[in-house]
Amino acid sequence: MTNPPFDQTRPSLQARPYGTIAVLGAGAWGSALATVARRAGRSVRLWGRDASVIDDINANGRNERFLPGIDLAPGIVGTTDLAAALDGAEAVLIVIPSIAIREMCQMIAPMIGTGVPVAVCAKGIEEGTGYLMGHIAAEELGNHPVGVISGPTFADETALGHFTAATVAFNFRYADRLAPMDSPAARLAVSMSTPSFRTYISDDLVGVEIGGAVKNVIAIACGMMTGAGFAKNTRAALITRGMDEMKRLAEALGGQRETVTGLSGAGDLTLTCSSDSSRNMSLGTQLGAGIPRSECFEGRPVVVEGEMNAISVTDLARRLRVSMPICEAVRHILHDGADLKDTFARMWSSPIESEPRAMGLSLNHPSARLPETPIDEIAT
Structure with missing residues (x-):
């Protein structure tokens, strides 16, 4: 046969x-x-x-x-x-x-x-x-x-x-x-x-391009948390919620959410967030481990697309009133001097949302009412 x-x-x-x-x-x-x-x-x-x-x-x-x-x-x-x-x-x-x-x-x-x-x-x-x-x-x-x-x-x-x-x-x-x-x-x-x-x-030119631009920023976030000592659960959450941020921005610009689940979105995001061969992931890993930006890549002037795009992506999202908390966190850490662990701790205790988003729920997170807790203690 x-x-x-x-x-x-x-x-x-x-x-x-x-x-x-x-x-x-x-x-x-x-x-x-x-x-x-x-x-x-x-x-x-x-x-x-x-x-x-x-x-x-x-x-x-x-x-x-x-x-x-x-x-x-x-x-x-x-x-x-x-x-x-x-x-x-x-x-x-x-x-x-x-x-x-x-x-x-x-x-x-x-x-x-x-x-x-x-x-x-x-x-x-x-x-x-x-x-x-x-x-x-x-x-x-x-x-x-x-x-x-x-x-x-x-x-x-x-x-x-x-x-x-x-x-x-x-x-x-x-x-x-x-x-x-x-x-x-x-x-x-x-x-x-x-x-x-x-x-x-x-x-869908817009959908394909949004996937390629945003995934670099999400990869830096994944690297940061990996370098800070967190494991596969954290990375899976960032990849999944990062893809949702891609979908929101693509849709706001006339792109298709379906496109973001394809090669240029989910595929590229998964690859970039899964290997230190990615300069974006590598930069995040080094920063998460406490290495100053000037000393990353052994002090070599390596161009990291997601580092620059953290600003342009979030600027565009703000203009369109699109919520992109992971990308915002990366921007604050890279360009505003925010503390890496505290920034992610605050993001993890932000209001509880529904999935799918059509449910429209938003609930106060219990941790948000408590004194700020270091992310190291949250992990334990």
């Missing part, structure tokens, strides 16, 4: 992959995505600022600075010339820190061909404006389809070919609904699919 195919429930459509993909950003994730695209059969140009990194990629097929010991896919063409990387590209992936997305989009706007889709592969919310990365790109790039690639994806595991899944999200126009196989989301998903890298398609 032969096994049935996995996809019996709906007919499969054919989508045309993009032939040439420009990947802007030769860090760990940019190099991993370039490897994925090359393994999928695409012609790949990988741009980076650091000539030594690009020389290593071209000469040795490796990026020892950001992905040490890992062979990249043969045939990736590295360059420090942005115009050369974009010349003739049919799709563009921007894989740089979120703080630099606006500047990069301004730089490439006159260089990319008409209608070429751009996928932002950075996660965050712009401080001040409250804009998601896709909104920034759309504002700066004008008449180009703009989307994101997001999901539970560590760069080294992706580059090594471990089974990995990610979501490709673009807003769908009317024409995309009529012919979804010709949409930028479908074509880019096919362009990036390999035997080990599985893509999913979404039309």
Whole structure:
């Protein structure tokens, strides 16, 4: 007896992959995505600022600075010339820190061909404006389809070919609904699919991006409590309630709660909150153990996206009147000098709420009426 195919429930459509993909950003994730695209059969140009990194990629097929010991896919063409990387590209992936997305989009706007889709592969919310990365790109790039690639994806595991899944999200126009196989989301998903890298398609750009931005802040919270000596119960609670904070913010911006339960929300949150390979989790763990911020990562200037996003996420939530107590706690500890243990103790004794929230209950917590108790004593 032969096994049935996995996809019996709906007919499969054919989508045309993009032939040439420009990947802007030769860090760990940019190099991993370039490897994925090359393994999928695409012609790949990988741009980076650091000539030594690009020389290593071209000469040795490796990026020892950001992905040490890992062979990249043969045939990736590295360059420090942005115009050369974009010349003739049919799709563009921007894989740089979120703080630099606006500047990069301004730089490439006159260089990319008409209608070429751009996928932002950075996660965050712009401080001040409250804009998601896709909104920034759309504002700066004008008449180009703009989307994101997001999901539970560590760069080294992706580059090594471990089974990995990610979501490709673009807003769908009317024409995309009529012919979804010709949409930028479908074509880019096919362009990036390999035997080990599985893509999913979404039309909920907001929901996908909110998951990617908020999960970094929640991961810092999980790390803080882990470093402070708390165990798996605490982490599970923070992950679950953190996902609820994601849902609230996504919904307030027009996103779908269902999206947050997918790869870019629950999936990415679970991965980031479960491993010290995550810089966000690692930072939180060090802070929870009492290491001063200046001494974390052995004093190296490591960029931690969730540290910056703790401000931008909570600023946006306050503007929209969305309650996000875990993210607020992280902000107060990181940026307002609040005591870590006391902050979480107060959060744990906040009013008792209903789950599901539709019940609408809010009860005073008994501990809130008692003199403030150190979190160390609560744990015992």
